[in-house]
Amino acid sequence: MAVAWSLPTSTAREVCDRLTGRRERAYTTIMTTMDRLHRKGLLDREKDGQAWRYRPTVSRAEFERALADGLAVEILASHGAAGLAAFVDAAARVDEELLDQLTALIEQHRNGPKGKR
Amino acid sequence: MAALVFVLACAGLAGLVGAAVSPLALWRSQRAAAARGRRSAAARADSAFVLGLAPALAALGVVGGTALPSMLTAAGLMADHCDDHGHHVHLCLVHASETPVWLTALGAVALTTFVIRALRLAATSLRRHRSMTALERLGTIDTRSRFPVVRVPGAPRLCLATGLFRRRVVYSASLAEHLPPAELAAALAHEAAHLRRRDTLSLGLLSLAGLFTFPGAAGRFRALFLSAAEEACDAEAAGEHGAETVARALVAAARLQLTVASGLGFTGNTLAARVAALLDAAAVRTTPARALAVALVLLAASGAAVGVFGLDVHHAVETVLSLPD
Incomplete structure (x- = not known):
């Protein structure tokens, strides 16, 4: 998601090329992950030749707020x-x-x- | 086999002692909690903490005393006294044949229950730790004050003290949009007071001690401690920012809970009691927390008593266990 947010649109290959060092993953792993994120509604996609081109549906701030809300509810339950x-x-x-x-x-x-x- | 029977007998004994002491300690703790007005909130929190530890200390003390002679014998540090045991039940790591079957069976149940509860406690703590770590990664940390303050994104839900040893305050940055600066500062001062008093560590110890009580009693001990500790922290925050500011912050925070999370909020009685205590000038007294120091002294005293009176405790327990015969 961090790479997807840093680009207007991206393909799995472009994301894979940007993940280097400790973050490096196999192309098929990136492809599967982006497909899952699409199914979860976090990435929108359209065909670009043979590949899918993805675009984030939520901004980083919106995503973090939603994530933080979910975590906060879990944490408060253990007051x-x-x-x-x-x-x-x-x-x-x-x-x-x-x-x-x-x-x-x-x-x-x-x-x-x-x-x- | 002798060692297993001995361990089960000790577990049964711990279960019996914990079960016997729990209702007494809970009754005393509830009486202490009812002494609102006569004793400061900090003193009531100290009482609730020490009484919450009582079942665990009693169980460990009695089991320690009972087990000590045969442990020392097994280690070759004490002569075998087992020949003197012809007249009653005999609890021994070396010769386990006379251990009552009912005690061994009870021990099996107690040990199983203990292990299941301990695993559940560990799993819950780990889950919460992971959630907290993930949440804090989304936030920004301010280390200028004595305790780090972490501002996290999301709805204005959170303002809490956390960490057993790495103590810090975590709060929703959006609280600043809903609370006036003075009230937000009062809420943060309240949380810093929890950290100064080491309430988070006390709650951790109470959770561990709760493994030696009835399942329901453990939560009740924690609730009694926390209720008094909240008032103690309200009083400390009131000392810095004024009682009315803290009271207004409490009500505003409770109102926010209603707004941002339907069905969530705080206990009406607890909230009303805290606000009433803040507005009662005589009740807003700040005294230092002594709970952990007292608990350490009690632990040391229990250890010393086990060392000095271990053999007496051992024989006394065996005599009591012989009474059914």
């Missing part, structure tokens, strides 16, 4: 488990009415003794 303490406990419910009451309570407190219960 209170070993090694994690969240500012908000996302495991249970709270309703709008209670939040309004608490906001009013804070405002009363801020307004001083007259506002206090």
Whole structure:
């Protein structure tokens, strides 16, 4: 995906040529991976001679936001488990009415003794 | 074979002691939690932590004391005292023939349960570690403060303290678009307080200690500790940014949870209690966390007691196990 984002459109061969060193992979691996990304809706494609030419359907920022959201939900589900303490406990419910009451309570407190219960 | 029977007997004994101590410790822990107002949140968190460790410490202490004489005998460091055991049950690594069958069977169940729960805990921790690592790779790190702060992309969901040893704060950068700077600073101060108090490590130890309790009790011990620890961190953040700012940040963060993730939010009672505690000037007291220090002292004391009274514990356990006969 990183290579696909760096080019307007790309073929599996072009991606393969750009992956060098530790990132180097076989051409068939790249082809299969790009086909899978297309099936997942992350890459759009059109025929270019014998090959498929791919274009990302989401920007890098959009992709990272979506990925981060999925990871955040997983992480928040383990609030209170070993090694994690969240500012908000996302495991249970709270309703709008209670939040309004608490906001009013804070405002009363801020307004001083007259506002206090 | 003798060693296997001995291990199973020890596991059975640990299961019995853990099961016996758990309800007592839980009852005491709930009473301590109810002392809101009389004791500071930090002191209540300390109590909840130490009581949460109690079943594990008791089980390990009794098993250690019981196993010590025969371990020393097997290692050639102590004379074999087994000839003195004609009158009651005999727990021994060297001569296991007299170990009660019911204790061995109980040990098999206890050990299996322990291993399954330990594997589940390890798998959950590993999964969360991978998610956290992947998430942090997407973010940017700020190392200017005492604890690194990692800003991650995505909806304004996260503001948390993490890491047993590599302690850091992780929060959604988009929180800055929804919370005024003062409230965001208060939320981050709250998380930094968790890290100063080493609450993440305490939660890790409570999870391990929970392997020696009933499955439900482990979660309850953690919840009681965390509830008090949250209030302690609220108090510390209030000391830096003002109680009302922290209270407003709590409500705003809870409101965001409702907005960005339908069905997610926080426990109404817990939230209300935290806000009420912040607005009660007398309740906002900051005291240092002593839980880990107390736990270390207790661990050292237990180890010393096992060393000094090991033989007595060994015989006392054997006598108790002989009572059914």
